[in-house]
Amino acid sequence: MHFEIPRTLYTEEHEIFRESIAKFLRDEVLPHYASWEDAGRTPPEIWLRAGEFGILGTSIPEQYGGMGGDFLYDAVVIEELGRYSVAAPAWDLHGYIIAPFLIQYGTEKQKTSWLPYMASGEHIAAIGLTEPGGGSDLKDLKTSAKLDGDGYVINGAKTFISNGHIANRILLATKTDPSLGKKGISLFWLDLNADGVSRGRNLRKIGNKAQDTAELFFDNVRVSTECRLGAENDGWRILMNGLVRERLVVAIRSIVIAEAAIDQTISYTKDRKTFGQTVFDFQNTKFKLAEMVADLEALRPFVDHCIELHLSGNVTPELAAKAKLTITELADRVLDECLQLHGGYGYMWDVPIARNWADARVHRIYAGTNEVMKHIISRSL
Ligand SMILES: Cc1cc2nc3c(=O)[nH]c(=O)nc-3n(C[C@H](O)[C@H](O)[C@H](O)COP(=O)(O)OP(=O)(O)OC[C@H]3O[C@@H](n4cnc5c(N)ncnc54)[C@H](O)[C@@H]3O)c2cc1C
Secondary structure (H helix, E strand, O other): OOOOOOOOOOOHHHHHHHHHHHHHHHHHHHHHHHHHHHHOOOOHHHHHHHHHHOHHHOOOOHHHOOOOOOHHHHHHHHHHHHHOOOOOOOHHHHHHHHHHHHHHHOOHHHHHHHHHHHHHOOOOEEEEOOEOOEOOOHHHOOOEEEEEOOEEEEEEEEEEEEOOOOOOEEEEEEEOOHHHHHHHEEEEEEEOOOOOEEEEEEOOOOOOOOOOEEEEEEEEEEEEHHHEEOOOOOHHHHHHHHHHHHHHHHHHHHHHHHHHHHHHHHHHHHHOEEOOEEHHHOHHHHHHHHHHHHHHHHHHHHHHHHHHHHHOOOOOHHHHHHHHHHHHHHHHHHHHHHHHHOHHHHHOOOOHHHHHHHHHHHHHOOOOOHHHHHHHHHHOO
């Protein structure tokens, strides 16, 4: 999409990095994407390749095996994944949502022993918050971790876990003291191949088909104290901080998917002829596109400013909620209108707009539903 207000966030170095990511996606991801969708998962080899390429550790410090860049490098990858309709592998979840928890809250020993595997792709990470009984009311989670000798014993279940089948590590939210409510939550970095962990079905979804999504069960799983991230009962504070970043990541991805949809739709409608003219020539098409372009142009500087604020740690939970709410609602509307302008072809899976429409629908649901975003925003009114 052409912007009247030029984007000023990125340097030439970022743009060179962007080009290399785009080429990597075109050469090594897109040719295999349909087969990954059929398999319902992405293979470990592509994670290792992404590790070699640096995608997984763009902002992991160099001493822990990463590239040592700032969040702008993460944002470049998120934007290219969105632009190329690559909903899986969930490299953004792994590298830009989960890894930062370890960077920010891990001890030196934990960072040295965990992060290099995250950057290389030898470890694939998941995050386990949602439970079968509910996801929005996170403080009510039931999975328990009971202190026992020099470690903890974990029991419970999680659901809808992205990467849940292919991952070998999970950042798991548990209750170490249920009597304290949200103040009794603790986080663990757990080996998913440990005794007592089992994985349920690969859940069938309406989109994100190359992304595995799992139910996970924990039956007397032993974990050492060294695998606790942060202090006991400090999990809620850590999670709330990390969720700000997650919501921003979703907003960044959503707006770029919507912008790409506009380009695809302009191109398609200028090509497609009916009633002796192109579909683009109908006033309805032009008006729809004009409205959407105006909305996107208005919100692009807002998103870029949020990215900028995040670089200095100044995105509040309320601002992240506003960004996630506004952008994902707009993106969903844009994708739906763009699909409509494609006619029947818009409903065909191999046409990018169809896949984007289905893939992006979940953006209003995960990372906290948009209704939860409204609660967060309204608390500050
Ligand atoms: C494809 C996919 C991938 C996911 N990946 C992960 C993952 O990797 N890790 C993870 O932990 N979770 C993951 N999730 C789970 C996701 O975060 C939850 O689905 C989400 O938080 C909502 O929880 P829920 O599904 O239990 O819905 P519920 O909490 O049961 O909500 C149902 C409806 O009620 C509304 N609602 C709830 N509370 C309120 C309220 N107070 N006021 C008004 N309305 C309310 C909700 O907005 C929603 O519309 C994933 C989900 C999907 C679909």
